[in-house]
Amino acid sequence: MQKTYYDPADLKKFGKISEWNEELGKKFFDYYAKVFEEGALSEREKSLIALAVAHTIQCPYCIDAYTGDGLQRGITKEEMMEALHVAAAIRGGASLVHGVQMMNKVNKLDM
Amino acid sequence: MVTKSLHKRESDLANSKRQLEILSNGIFRSGDLPKFAHKIAETNQFPLKAKKLEILQINLGYMCNQVCEHCHVDAGPDRKEIMTKETMLQCLDVIKKTGAHTLDLTGGAPEMNPNFRWFVDEASKVGIKDFIVRSNLTIIKSNKKFADLPEFFKSHNVHVVSSMPHWTKGKTDKQRGTGVFDQSIEALKELNAIGYGIPGSNLRLDLVYNPSGAFLPGNQTSLEKDFKKSLLEDFNIQFHNLFAITNLPISRFLDYLIASDNYEDYMYALVEAYNPAAVKNVMCTNTLSVSWNGFLYDCDFNQMLELPVNSNAKHISDYNEELLYNRDIVISQHCYGCTAGAGSSCQGSVT
Numbered sequence: 001m002q003k004t005y006y007d008p009a010d011l012k013k014f015g016k017i018s019e020w021n022e023e024l025g026k027k028f029f030d031y032y033a034k035v036f037e038e039g040a041l042s043e044r045e046k047s048l049i050a051l052a053v054a055h056t057i058q059c060p061y062c063i064d065a066y067t068g069d070g071l072q073r074g075i076t077k078e079e080m081m082e083a084l085h086v087a088a089a090i091r092g093g094a095s096l097v098h099g100v101q102m103m104n105k106v107n108k109l110d111m
Numbered sequence: 112m113v114t115k116s117l118h119k120r121e122s123d124l125a126n127s128k129r130q131l132e133i134l135s136n137g138i139f140r141s142g143d144l145p146k147f148a149h150k151i152a153e154t155n156q157f158p159l160k161a162k163k164l165e166i167l168q169i170n171l172g173y174m175c176n177q178v179c180e181h182c183h184v185d186a187g188p189d190r191k192e193i194m195t196k197e198t199m200l201q202c203l204d205v206i207k208k209t210g211a212h213t214l215d216l217t218g219g220a221p222e223m224n225p226n227f228r229w230f231v232d233e234a235s236k237v238g239i240k241d242f243i244v245r246s247n248l249t250i251i252k253s254n255k256k257f258a259d260l261p262e263f264f265k266s267h268n269v270h271v272v273s274s275m276p277h278w279t280k281g282k283t284d285k286q287r288g289t290g291v292f293d294q295s296i297e298a299l300k301e302l303n304a305i306g307y308g309i310p311g312s313n314l315r316l317d318l319v320y321n322p323s324g325a326f327l328p329g330n331q332t333s334l335e336k337d338f339k340k341s342l343l344e345d346f347n348i349q350f351h352n353l354f355a356i357t358n359l360p361i362s363r364f365l366d367y368l369i370a371s372d373n374y375e376d377y378m379y380a381l382v383e384a385y386n387p388a389a390v391k392n393v394m395c396t397n398t399l400s401v402s403w404n405g406f407l408y409d410c411d412f413n414q415m416l417e418l419p420v421n422s423n424a425k426h427i428s429d430y431n432e433e434l435l436y437n438r439d440i441v442i443s444q445h446c447y448g449c450t451a452g453a454g455s456s457c458q459g460s461v462t
Contacts, residue, residue: 012383043330043333044333044337068326069329071322071324071326072322072326072327072328072329073329073330073333073334073337074277074278074320074329074334074337074338076277076279076281076282078281
């Protein structure tokens with residue numbers, strides 16, 4: 001049995017998901033490909049969003065994929081790190097903004 | 112930061128036979144990855160055959176003012192291999208009779224050859240359609256004696272092709288050496304000032320992009336757009352086209368891949384990105400590479416691996432276009448570098 005849950009080699013097998021449900025697999029990958037095409041946002045901007053989201057959902061496959069993708073697009077490490085701080089700020093902010101709820105509750109219950 | 116060539120350092124990898132051993136052993140010997148010959152045989156493209164010659168590429172010597180980390184030539188100030196005037200005369204005889212439409216001078220820094228200007232003068236008289244000099248830009252700023260190179264190029268209608276790994280200083284200097292970015296920007300401004308790279312200008316100025324690490328180049332068109340936007344906004348610099356070139360796993364780039372423990376992953380990435388459509392247009396099928404000492408190779412990479420053409424015409428002195436036509440191209444696993452993704456050549460992507 002494999003000793004870790006994640007194996008970098010598994011990322012390359014992502015496409016095999018379709019083997020057990022071709023219809024939904026195909027729909028997903030078509031959608032995925034379409035999402036990353038240049039539109040109102042550039043492919044470069046989408047790659048940075050993907051990198052930030054990858055860190056938010058803490059997906060090792062996605063971090064691997066979109067760090068490599070960024071380098072190929074000429075995205076600098078400074079740009080990557082700024083994108084991550086956006087993710088971190090939203091994530092941290094999401095915890096902290098609930099502090100208002102805590103404060104409301106304390107203010108209501110506390111004498 | 113690399114400061115000396117592998118040759119000067121007496122590195123194991125200065126030996127081309129050692130490089131070829133590495134490229135044929137390990138993951139390729141064990142069968143984890145298919146050898147290049149087997150891969151192209153899958154689509155009935157083995158053996159690769161030379162087509163009509165279109166590009167004659169001449170390497171004027173391995174001496175260079177820079178020591179770039181990824182250099183497949185292992186060029187540097189400590190390399191003394193320089194083409195002699197005698198070999199240049201033999202090249203001129205060939206330039207006069209070749210059917211090739213492009214003459215491509217490279218190095219090292221070709222300008223460091225003491226007979227460079229004489230050779231360009233003579234070669235330009237032949238009237239070849241596209242006359243390229245691969246200039247690293249910093250050479251123009253390296254010494255007063257090179258300061259008039261932009262005017263010299265212009266007076267001979269030379270098409271200038273220059274390396275620029277990124278539009279930011281950090282990534283450029285990391286690959287090519289401290290100060291390279293600022294000097295390159297200055298040189299590009301000088302070229303722009305006399306008409307090079309301006310939209311609509313006949314004075315062609317193209318840039319070459321190599322990834323600054325163990326990854327493949329992205330889409331050439333997108334990269335060109337980003338380069339153009341940033342160079343224009345930040346420095347008011349213009350150029351015509353960007354050639355995105357994949358780093359081939361030989362010489363100093365191979366040394367880097369092995370030292371950084373990236374070799375196997377990089378080879379996997381190249382093989383996974385293999386594109387049979389790129390094989391149809393690989394540059395070795397329409398290019399001939401001439402070394403500093405006049406020997407003939409299918410490409411500049413084979414020259415560095417010392418893999419001579421598979422033909423009875425092996426030297427510029429016994430050059431014969433008919434003999435060279437339809438020859439079997441000499442291949443090894445480094446060839447995956449030219450067939451990955453959109454393909455790669457000295458003129459950029461090939462699909």
